[in-house]
Amino acid sequence: RWSLNGTLIDLGSDYRRHMSGGSLIIRNLDKDQDSGMYQCTAFNTLGSILSRRASIHFAYLDSFKTQSVRSAVNVREGQGVVLLCGAPPHSGELIFAWIFNEYPYSVQQDSRRFISQETGSLYIAKVEPSDVGNYTCVVNNTVTKQKVLSSPTPLVLRSDVEIHCGSLTIMIPLFYRLASTMRPCLIGNMSWNSVPAAKESVVKLECFALGNPVPEISWRRPSGVPFPSKVKMKNSNAVLEIPNFQQEDAGMYECIAENRRGKNAARGRISYHAKPQWLQTITDTARSIEENLFWECKANGKPKPSYSWLKNGEQMVAEVMARVEIENGALSITALNLSDSGMYQCVAENKHGSVYSSAQLMVLASAPSFSRSPLKALLKARSGSEVTLECKPQASPPAISLWKKGNEILLRTERITLLPNGTLKIANVTKQDAASYTCIAKNQFGTASTTGKLLITEPTRITMRPTNMEIIVGESIVLPCQIASDPALDVSFSWAFNGQLIDFQRDDTVSGDLMIRNIQLSHGGKYVCVVDTDVESLSTSAILVVKGSPWWMSPESNFCQLQLISCPPGPPDKVSVEEITDSTAQLSWTPGRDNGSPITGYIVQARTPFTVGWQVIDTAVPEVVNGNMLTATVVGLNAWVEYEFRVVAQNVVGLGEPSPASAKTRTEDA
Known part of the structure; x- marks a missing residue:
């Protein structure tokens, strides 16, 4: 809908005005009926907002007052003169010109003559005899294209000399006329x-x-x-x-x-x-009933803009609204109720224009509901672990929550934590914690609940692990991976080789053993068995070293050295501990022979009095040691333990022989 000067336009009774979409179309414009300030209001069931204001002004140009020839202007040769135009009543931009004597002879502007487009006056810096005549001011309206002419103003020469500048007038005798000059x-x-x-x-x-x-x-x-x-x-x-x-x-x-x-x-x-430009605007906001609202808008502009607030197109006045505070560009409403819902606008305005920022406020009031966030019907947890149960009802205002275990209200204990947001945490769970748990949420509009069953399972154990092995090309092997687990758990196995998951192109089964037939040199590397259950994930690993046939791998054959065939790399040498802490060690080594194929990486192994044989250990700098690296930082060491380290090189053919062990070095105490 549209309003003119604050009054709603009744389109039903106005044949000249109609709307197309939101646009207002006016035919046969009338100065008396259509002049003024227009504003559009857009509305639906959620509220109303106003457009910026727009005005229509009608240009016009009245005629000069009817009069006889204007009084003559007397001036001396060599002096300056100003001829006033005095534009008649008008609206719209004007353009001024002057006619000399008669049309079409117009005054041409130059360094001596100037026509002000502000006042319409004609200025002649120094009058010459050729300037004597009648001058008529011509006024053109650029909008209406109207043109009006003033009565002529005669310009005549005087016989004495008058020097005039501002309020100072000096009369000079005639005989000085030709020599007179003026700053x-x-x-x-x-x-x-x-x-x-x-x-x-x-x-x-x-x-x-x-x-x-x-x-x-x-x-x-x-x-x-x-x-x-x-x-x-x-x-x-x-x-x-x-x-x-x-x-x-x-x-x-x-x-x-x-x-x-x-x-x-x-x-x-x-x-x-x-005119104002926004620095900060308001955005659509949803708040629960009884919450507070704070909106702030900021704009720059010069002069500094003033602010006002509208709700559904109506001016907001803080003095008549007890819960509302308005201060410059800030709006505060305390204890929201449903009637506060609607469309709000912040208006920043100065004499050059105004800008509007609009946003919807939704005040929500609803009973609790778990339709989007129910508890899982069955939740499994490993004995000894921590369990977190989240209670997240949709409710406005936010609901108060309590928990029940079975039919008993759950209270805080050393192991049981009830957080303000409704979350329940149980530390170090045992079989006695297995039960049905119910979260009950309540506000003034209603109550809702959700229930889930907690099942406590025994920890899963790996009963048979793969071990580091050396094997000859062409043989077959089984890497074992067997577990003991709670029968209530779903178990799956997967294997990774040198960090990449092996695709068996079949479904995982409860059997975790990995069989490799007709082993090739490329099968050498690190194998990891990963066990996933409903409640935990475990893994175990082993290094498989693949060797070629003894006759060509023997030093006497020298095939690799002669590069008649590519072989796994030779053993690295001079493994030393450069620096050691309570949990890390900085290692360095020298490379062995690449045996016809570039070294692609190194694996670091460690041994202590408490381990059975050599174990692969993790490195942090770098995480993966490539063939160009001759140093690495191992991590995850135990404090105050004596360690030996060795390094194994690998290439595309496979893993080579390990290096000699480093000197025994003890980690620092923790």
Whole structure:
């Protein structure tokens, strides 16, 4: 719907106005009926918002008052003169021109003659005999294209000399006439002592001077900052034009008029103005009933914008709304109720324009519901672990929650924690914690509950693990991986080789053994068995070293050295511990032979008095040791334990022989 000057437009009874979509179309515009301020309101069942305001003004241009020929203007040759136009009543931009004697002879502007487009006045810096005649002011309305003419103003020469500048008038005898001169006298539209200019507008400053000889006009900025290339000088420098005005164009400007008798200057300031622009706006918000709302909007602009707030298109006044506070761009509403729902607008406004920010406030009121977040019907947990049960009902206002174990209300204990958000935590669970658990949520609109069963299972154990092995090409092997687990658990097995999951192209089974037939050199590496259950994940690993046939792998054959065949790399050497802490060790080594195929990586192994044989250990820097690295930092060591380290090299053929062990080194105490 549309309003004009605050009154709703009744489209049903107005044949000239109709709407197309949201647009208002007006036919046969009428100055009396259609002038004013328009505003559009958009609304639906959730509320209303207002558009920014727009106005329609009708341009017009009245005729000059009927009168006889204007009084003659007497002036002496060599002196300056101003002929006033005095525009009639009008609306809309005007353009001024002057006719000399009769149409179509118009006054041409030059350094001696200037027509102000601010006042319409004609300025002649130094009158010459050829200037004598009748002058008619022509006023054009750029919107209506109307043109009106004033009565002629005769310009005649006097026999004595009158020097006039401002309020000073000096009469000079006639015999001085031909030799008389005058320093520049600045006149014209010098009302730009302080000019407000809007951002991106076109700013025009006018400056003209009377004088003999004809003064020259120039412009400068007292600050010394040069004019940018966009600044234009027009009409013999009488007009300075600044298109697309920006903040950096603001400041002092000085006009200088100069001839050989002297010079005169005038200066004024252009101040930067801009309509508001948003720095912070409001966004759609949902709040529970009885909660508080705080919205803030911020805008810049010059002059500094003022703020107002609308709800569903109506002005909000804090004084008549006890729960509402409005301070500049901030809106606060305490203890929201359902009637506060609707469309809100923050309006920032100064004399150059206004901006609107709109948002919907939804005040929610509903009984608790677990439809989107019920407890799992069956939750399994390993004995000794910590269990977390989340109670997340949808409710407005937020619901108060309590827990039941079976039919008994659950209370806090050393192992049981009830968090303010409704979450239940049980530490170090045992078989006695197995039960049905119910979360009950309640607010003033109703109650809801959700129930789940907690099942406590025994920890899963790996009963048979794969071990590090050495095997000859062509043989077959089974890497065992067997477990003992709670019968209530679902168990799956998977294997990884050198960090990549093995795709068996079949479903996982409860049997975790891995069989490898007809082993090749490329099968050498690290194998990891991963056991996944409903409640935990376990893994165990082993290194498989694949060797070629003894006859060509023997040192006497020298096949690898002669590069007749590629072999696994030779053993690294000189493994040493450069630095050791309570849990890490910095190792270095020298490479062995690559045996015809570049070394692609190294595996670090360790041994202690408490381990059975050599075990692969993790490295952190780098996490994967490539063939170009000869140092690594091992992690996960135990404090105050004596360690030996060795390194195994690998290439595309397989893993080579391990290096000799490093010297025994004890980690630091913790």
